[in-house]
Amino acid sequence: MQLRQLLVVIDPSQPSQPALQRAHWLARATSAKVELLLCEYNSALVHSLIFDSDTLTSAREAMLASLHAELEAMAAPLREEGLQVSVQVRWGKPLEQVILQRVAELQPDLLLKSTHHHHSIKQRLLGNSCWQLLRHCPVPLWLVQHGEWQCRQLCAALDPLHADDKPAALDQQLIAAAQLLSDTLGIQPHYLHSYAPVPQSLLFDSALVNDYEHYRQLCATQHREAFEQLLADAGVPRNQAQLREGFAEEEIARFVHEEKIDLLLIGAIARGHLANALIGNTAERVLESVECDLLILKTATANV
Structure with missing residues (x-):
C-alpha cells in the first residue's frame, strides 16, 4: 500500500467530516496529495412538470457551483499548510457508482469515507454505499467511524491458514500496510489471528467426539505454527502478536475493545451476490461489531 494520493468522500448531509480529518492527518505525515469528492443528486432537478429543461x-x-465553493473552503486550511488538495463535485447516482467511477479515473492509493451503522434487514439486503464499496472498491478502503479519534494503536487481523478462502498474499x-502505518505515523501495531475448532456438538466422527480435547490441541498447534511462520517470514516481533481461540468476528471485536484499538486492518474478498448480501463475510460482520476505524484491503486479483 502506498500513501501518495488520497481520495476523500465528503458527505454534504453531515456537519462534520471525520474522513477529511483522517486524510488531513495522513497527508501531514506523508505529504500525500488529497482530493475531496462530493457526489450530489436530486431528482427534483432532473424532471419537473413545472420547470423547463433549461x-x-x-x-x-447553481447547486454544483455552491457545493464546489464549499469544498474549496474545506480545502483552504490544508492548502495553507502546504498540502496539495484538489476538489471534485460529481452529479449522479447511486453514490457508490459515482465514487467507483472517480476511483477508476484517479487511481488513488487510499479511499476514505465516513460510515454509519445500519441494522435493518432491508438495508443489509439491498446494500448501501459502504457495503457496496467494501465489496467492489479495488483500492484500500478506510471506513471512518467517529470524529473524535487518536490513532495510537492499530491491529491487523490475519488468517494464515486461509479458513475463509482468503488468498495468502492478503x-x-x-x-x-500495518508496518507502513506504524513506521510512518508512529502507531503501535498488533497482529491478531483467531481460529475456531469445530464445536463438539457438530462432530459426527466418534473418534473425534471421544477425544475432543486432543483434537482441540492439534487444531491449536496447527494454527500456532502457521501464525508464527507468517510472523517470522514478515519480520514481525512475536510480542506484537496474539493467537486466540474463538470465532473471528467475536475475538476480533473483543480484542479491539480490550486493547482500545483505533484502527483495524482486515482483508476481504466478495463471494457471490445473494448469499453474500444475506450473511456477509467476516469483514462485514466485524464492521457491525466494532466502533473503531476499519481499513479494508483486497488482493489485486480479487474478483470484486
Whole structure:
C-alpha cells in the first residue's frame, strides 16, 4: 500500500467530516496529495412538470457551483499548510457508482469515507454505499467511524491458514500496510489471528467426539505454527502478536475493545451476490461489531 494520493468522500448531509480529518492527518505525515469528492443528486432537478429543461439545468449548475465553493473552503486550511488538495463535485447516482467511477479515473492509493451503522434487514439486503464499496472498491478502503479519534494503536487481523478462502498474499499485504502505518505515523501495531475448532456438538466422527480435547490441541498447534511462520517470514516481533481461540468476528471485536484499538486492518474478498448480501463475510460482520476505524484491503486479483 502506498500513501501518495488520497481520495476523500465528503458527505454534504453531515456537519462534520471525520474522513477529511483522517486524510488531513495522513497527508501531514506523508505529504500525500488529497482530493475531496462530493457526489450530489436530486431528482427534483432532473424532471419537473413545472420547470423547463433549461431552468433545471441552470438550477443544477447553481447547486454544483455552491457545493464546489464549499469544498474549496474545506480545502483552504490544508492548502495553507502546504498540502496539495484538489476538489471534485460529481452529479449522479447511486453514490457508490459515482465514487467507483472517480476511483477508476484517479487511481488513488487510499479511499476514505465516513460510515454509519445500519441494522435493518432491508438495508443489509439491498446494500448501501459502504457495503457496496467494501465489496467492489479495488483500492484500500478506510471506513471512518467517529470524529473524535487518536490513532495510537492499530491491529491487523490475519488468517494464515486461509479458513475463509482468503488468498495468502492478503496476509502479506495486511502486514506490510500495518508496518507502513506504524513506521510512518508512529502507531503501535498488533497482529491478531483467531481460529475456531469445530464445536463438539457438530462432530459426527466418534473418534473425534471421544477425544475432543486432543483434537482441540492439534487444531491449536496447527494454527500456532502457521501464525508464527507468517510472523517470522514478515519480520514481525512475536510480542506484537496474539493467537486466540474463538470465532473471528467475536475475538476480533473483543480484542479491539480490550486493547482500545483505533484502527483495524482486515482483508476481504466478495463471494457471490445473494448469499453474500444475506450473511456477509467476516469483514462485514466485524464492521457491525466494532466502533473503531476499519481499513479494508483486497488482493489485486480479487474478483470484486
